[in-house]
Amino acid sequence: MRVVVTGATGNVGTSVVRALAADPAVDEIVAVARRRPGRALDGAKFAQGDVSTSPLEPFFRGADAVIHLAWLIQPGRDESVTRRVNVDGSRRVFDAVAAAGVPSLVYASSVGAYSPGPKDRQVDESWPTDGIPTSFYSRHKAQVERDLDRLEREHPRLRVVRLRPGLIFKREAATEIRRLFVGPLLPRAALRSSLIPVFPDVPGLRFQAVHSDDAGDAYRAAVLGDAAGAFNIAAEPVLDPARLASLLGARLVPLPRRVVRAGAAATYWLRLQPAEPGWVDMGLNVPLMSTERARRDLGWEPRHTAVEAVTELVEGMRDGAEDQTPPLARATSGPARAREFLTGLGQRQ
Numbered sequence: 001m002r003v004v005v006t007g008a009t010g011n012v013g014t015s016v017v018r019a020l021a022a023d024p025a026v027d028e029i030v031a032v033a034r035r036r037p038g039r040a041l042d043g044a045k046f047a048q049g050d051v052s053t054s055p056l057e058p059f060f061r062g063a064d065a066v067i068h069l070a071w072l073i074q075p076g077r078d079e080s081v082t083r084r085v086n087v088d089g090s091r092r093v094f095d096a097v098a099a100a101g102v103p104s105l106v107y108a109s110s111v112g113a114y115s116p117g118p119k120d121r122q123v124d125e126s127w128p129t130d131g132i133p134t135s136f137y138s139r140h141k142a143q144v145e146r147d148l149d150r151l152e153r154e155h156p157r158l159r160v161v162r163l164r165p166g167l168i169f170k171r172e173a174a175t176e177i178r179r180l181f182v183g184p185l186l187p188r189a190a191l192r193s194s195l196i197p198v199f200p201d202v203p204g205l206r207f208q209a210v211h212s213d214d215a216g217d218a219y220r221a222a223v224l225g226d227a228a229g230a231f232n233i234a235a236e237p238v239l240d241p242a243r244l245a246s247l248l249g250a251r252l253v254p255l256p257r258r259v260v261r262a263g264a265a266a267t268y269w270l271r272l273q274p275a276e277p278g279w280v281d282m283g284l285n286v287p288l289m290s291t292e293r294a295r296r297d298l299g300w301e302p303r304h305t306a307v308e309a310v311t312e313l314v315e316g317m318r319d320g321a322e323d324q325t326p327p328l329a330r331a332t333s334g335p336a337r338a339r340e341f342l343t344g345l346g347q348r349q
Contacts, residue, residue, distance in 0.1 A: 002028040003223055004063045004102075006051055006093060007070030008041060009033040009325035011173035012108065015216030016067060018042045025224055032059055032070075038324035051089035056096035065104040065223045068093045073180050076276040076346040079136050086140040087147075094151045098158060106161040106222045107148060109230070111208065113141035113164060117287020119206045124290050125164070125230040132285050135278030161222045165233035166208030166289065168215050169309040172323040174316025175330050182317075183273040183345050184337035191318040199245035200255040204284045208234035211304035211312070221298040232289035235302040239310065247311060257284060274346030 003020055007013045008031030020026045021042040029044035036048060047059055051070045060066055070093075072085040090107075097105050112135065115128040131142030145162070152160050169177070178186065189195070210233055218233045237243065245252045264277040294300045315321075322330045333340050 001026050001064045001224070002030070002062060003065050003067065004030040004032060004060055005044070005067045005069060006032045006049075007068070007108075008044065008046075009035065009037050010069065010327040011170065011176060011212055012168055012215055012219075013069050014041070014172070014323060014325060014328070015170065015212040016069065016219045017044045017216075019213070019216035019220040020044075020223070023220055023224065026220075030059060030063070033326075035326040037326065038329065041325075050085075051093050052085045056092055057100045060096050060100035060102050063100070063102050065106060066093070066097050066102050067106045067108075067219055067223065069108045071108065073137065074274060074346050075343065076136065076274060077344065078347060082136060083140060087143050090144045091147055094147060098151065098155050102158075104159045104161070104223065105151075106163065106219060107144070108219075109145060109162045109164045110137075110141045111164055111166050111232075111234075111286050111289060112138040112282050113145050114286050114289075116285040119204055119288060121288065122290035123287045125232055125293060127287055132278070132282045135282040136276070137278070138282050138286075159226070159228045161228055162230040163215075163218055163222060163233050164230055164289065165210050165215050165218070166235075166306075168210055168212050169313040170212035171312040171316035171321045172328055173212060174313055174319070174321040175333070176328045177313060178317050179274075179333055179340060181273075181275045181279070183275075184333065184340040185272060188318055188320055191314060196248045196250045198253045199241060199248055199250040200260060201241040201245075201252040202255050202260050202284070203257055206238055206240045206288060207283055207286075208238055208289060209306040209309050210235045210302060211309040214302040214304055214309075217303075218294060218298065218300045221300050225298055227297045231294040231298060231300075232291050233294055233300070234289055234291050235304060235306040235309065237306055238288060239306055243307065244310070247307065247314070268346075271345045274340075274343075276346070 031041045031044040032049045072082045113129040115130040129145045131138035264280045
């Protein structure tokens with residue numbers, strides 16, 4: 001089997017390539033990304049390409065499956081750039097998959113595609129995917145879901161799989177996640193539990209996470225199986241302020257949602273951090289997901305708990321963990337994180 005992976009050098013992409021390489025049913029992996037990695041990608045053949053500008057059909061011709069992971073989270077202050085990759089680039093991928101006659105497409109959707117939903121029960125994949133309007137990430141994920149609907153109507157013989165994972169963490173992604181969501185002003189030493197005395201107890205702060213390696217295995221299972229449609233991907237337990245405070249050794253302090261939202265907006269406006277406040281809206285409003293269908297139809301079971309995934313992330317951020325690919329490497333931030341400051345904390349790519 002020949003599998004092409006777009007966005008192969010990021011948090012999820014490196015785990016997907018590793019999972020595919022370990023499966024004897026996969027004969028060839030083509031890893032497509034904008035920037036060349038600083039290490040070999042687990043036996044994959046690297047191909048330099050940009051989903052928003054490069055001819056894509058030549059990459060996909062002869063493939064048995066394409067896994068589309070390529071996505072931009074920054075620059076959050078310039079949606080024209082992120083939309084060009086996330087929405088327009090995804091459309092280019094889908095059209096090239098169809099033109100190349102690839103039989104299977106597996107797309108990285110997200111819990112962020114879902115409309116607001118319950119936090120006291122879990123919903124299945126039939127929950128509406130109209131997104132959270134105030135989050136550009138959510139809007140883009142919802143739009144691409146509509147584009148996949150169109151693709152399925154126009155190409156009924158193409159098997160389309162949509163994986164909708166919760167937050168995805170692993171130790172090697174710590175530098176990238178810190179760069180994208182926290183920014184350069186947080187010193188690594190500040191993440192020691194002794195320096196985090198309190199944690200906000202915010203109503204509705206309940207979310208799901210999954211270890212990146214387990215997400216990678218879900219993509220492998222989706223490629224090698226014959227199931228189609230959407231699959232929620234997350235590990236137990238559901239994470240809430242009490243669990244996170246316990247993890248950090250902190251004391252819970254009640255904090256209203258409006259205060260958290262206002263704080264996120266103020267620090268973003270002051271360029272103290274790069275994550276626009278729509279991320280808060282999304283985190284507080286997307287539903288909890290049932291993963292029953294993935295376990296039943298993909299045979300997927302996570303090997304790590306959600307707590308283990310978050311623990312790896314926090315320890316990795318404290319230690320400055322990285323991987324030698326451009327999205328994950330510390331060198332991408334530059335000396336003393338200078339390149340992060342030069343981007344305007346989310347203004348430029």
